[in-house]
Amino acid sequence: MDLNYSDDLIRIPNLSSIAPNLEFLYLEGCKSLVETPSLQNLSKLTELHLSDCCKIKDCPEIPCNIRILKLDGTGIEQLPSSIKHLSQLVILSLDQCTALESLPSSIGNLKRLEELHLAECSRLVTIPSSIGELKCLEKLFLPNCSNLASLPESIKQLSKLKRLNLRSCERLKSLPGLPSCLELLRANDCRSLESASISFNFLEHDDENEEADRSEHENEEAHKSESEDCKFLNFSSCVKLNKKVMEDVFEAHLLGQKVTLLMAGGEVPERMRYKNKGSSLSFKLDLRHLIAFSFCVVLRPSRFIHFPRFEVDFIWESGNRRERNAFNLYSDKVVANWNAGPYSSDSSHMLLSFNGLRTRFDEEFFVKASFCFIDNHLWPEIMECGVHPIYRRDKRRSRNEKHQDDEECQSLLQILEDK
Known part of the structure; x- marks a missing residue:
């Protein structure tokens, strides 16, 4: 169901009775939307897009099979209690959620989460240590989180983290040890x-004899x-x-x-x-x-x-x-x-x-x-x-x-x- 940019849409009905097989719900840019009903009974829903629904203050309860949840630019102050059950969630985007004050410790239950976006969450002060339990997380974006004062030591446990963006986090005074798998760190304007604490605990890939015996083609590769x-x-x-x-x-x-x-x-x-x-x-x-x-x-x-x-x-x-x-x-x-x-x-x-x-x-x-x-x-x-x-x-x-x-x-x- 695609209702993106429906400027006059104020509310939507209970979809579990009229669209029980709904898989995708797009409500991006519905600036007049003030509330959404519980979506927990939509057992086939895998994507929910509520970006720029600026009047939504409370996030609806989410079904456990959701894979992509985008709440950028909403007025939510906290995530719903159902967040701890979202074992299939791959992407969670909360960019520009300026009213969001904290992430629940239950975020560590999102075992399949690959991307977490928190750009310009200006009230965010800390990240829970349970983030270290996100063993599939590859991207963590926190640019312009102007009140973020620290990162937990557990960030080093993110064994698949490739990209970390901390640009313009003006209150950060130190960085803890980072995972050796990290490829791109953006901490400019901090x-x-x-x-x-920059650690490079990489394994040696070649022993001395193997390097010496390489052909010219192998050396080029x-x-x-x-x-x-x-x-x-x-x-x-x-x-x-x-x-x-x-x-x-x-x-x-x-x-x-x-x-x-x-x-x-x-x-x-x-x-x-x-x-x-x-x-x-x-x-x-x-x-x-x-x-x-x-x-x-x-x-x-x-x-x-x-x-x-x-x-x-x-x-x-x-x-x-x-x-x-x-x-x-x-x-x-x-x-x-x-x-x-x-x-x-x-x-x-x-x-x-x-x-x-x-x-x-x-x-x-x-x-x-x-x-x-x-x-x-x-x-x-x-x-x-x-x-x-x-x-x-x-x-x-x-x-x-x-x-x-x-x-x-x-x-x-x-x-x-x-x-």
């Missing part, structure tokens, strides 16, 4: 955010997979966020983990081996066992910014041999899902990216390497850039061992460069 699987963390305009987030992401790069970070800040990570002012740098590079690079650029403030599509032009020379490679600092998936249009920034920003190398070199092979970072002219001038080579052996070492190795390798390369 101006009070001071700390974020692995390179494509790396680009697709890259995780993206957007902390732009979070001016109070401490730099431990940057250090944690750089540490993840050393372990071979594919993470891209955008955050407010004006420095290249301290442990990044090669740094330079401007947008280019050169150094002598050992290609033996090289598997990836960690790249960094620092950008000036700007009044007009799109998500950057930076590329890195990499040229290496050895004798008469000269090769050229290009890297994108953002994967296509990141741009497709998170290009939110232009916005302004009054602070410098740092972009940190991991990029895998297609070709593998097993013999000692020193070359002259040159890197040039190229932007699409929508971001301001590059103030500083950095490159850190990542080697296969680094993935097998502890943090302390890697740190010691970094220092020794730095000294060795400095000697070679001096010669």
Whole structure:
């Protein structure tokens, strides 16, 4: 039954007696609708759309077989008691429910829920810890929840969560540990955010011998997979966020983990081996066992910014041999899902990216390497850039061992460069 945008519709009759087999009920944009009867006896109803029915204050009782429930822009203050029985619910959308003050703890009963939308729920202060029981949840959207002060520790238990949107949650001061399955985190414009516990507990996919034995075709396929699987963390305009987030992401790069970070800040990570002012740098590079690079650029403030599509032009020379490679600092998936249009920034920003190398070199092979970072002219001038080579052996070492190795390798390369 489609009654969308029936402007003069004030109420509807008890549908269980006249339409007992009803499967879909669309009442979106019925701005005069003031109430709906109980729908619990509609045993075949799977979708209910009440978005922008702004005069509805009380949500009707819902049948347990419902799969999609959209209440965006309604005046509801709380969810009905029947919510705990909705074991088939896949999508629950409550965007712009500005009167909604809390979610019931029984929301943890929604075992099949995949998407939970709570954008602009301005009275929402907390999320119940029972949310950690939603083992099928893939998307949690909370942008512009201006009074949301915290997230529960149990959010780390969301073993299928791929997207988390916390944009402009202005009262958030810290983020708890997040699930390792998370692919896209949008926490930009969280101006009070001071700390974020970023964990990257990923399994190693290849052992050392398997990597060495890959064919060129397999390496190309692995390179494509790396680009697709890259995780993206957007902390732009979070001016109070401490730099431990940057250090944690750089540490993840050393372990071979594919993470891209955008955050407010004006420095290249301290442990990044090669740094330079401007947008280019050169150094002598050992290609033996090289598997990836960690790249960094620092950008000036700007009044007009799109998500950057930076590329890195990499040229290496050895004798008469000269090769050229290009890297994108953002994967296509990141741009497709998170290009939110232009916005302004009054602070410098740092972009940190991991990029895998297609070709593998097993013999000692020193070359002259040159890197040039190229932007699409929508971001301001590059103030500083950095490159850190990542080697296969680094993935097998502890943090302390890697740190010691970094220092020794730095000294060795400095000697070679001096010669």
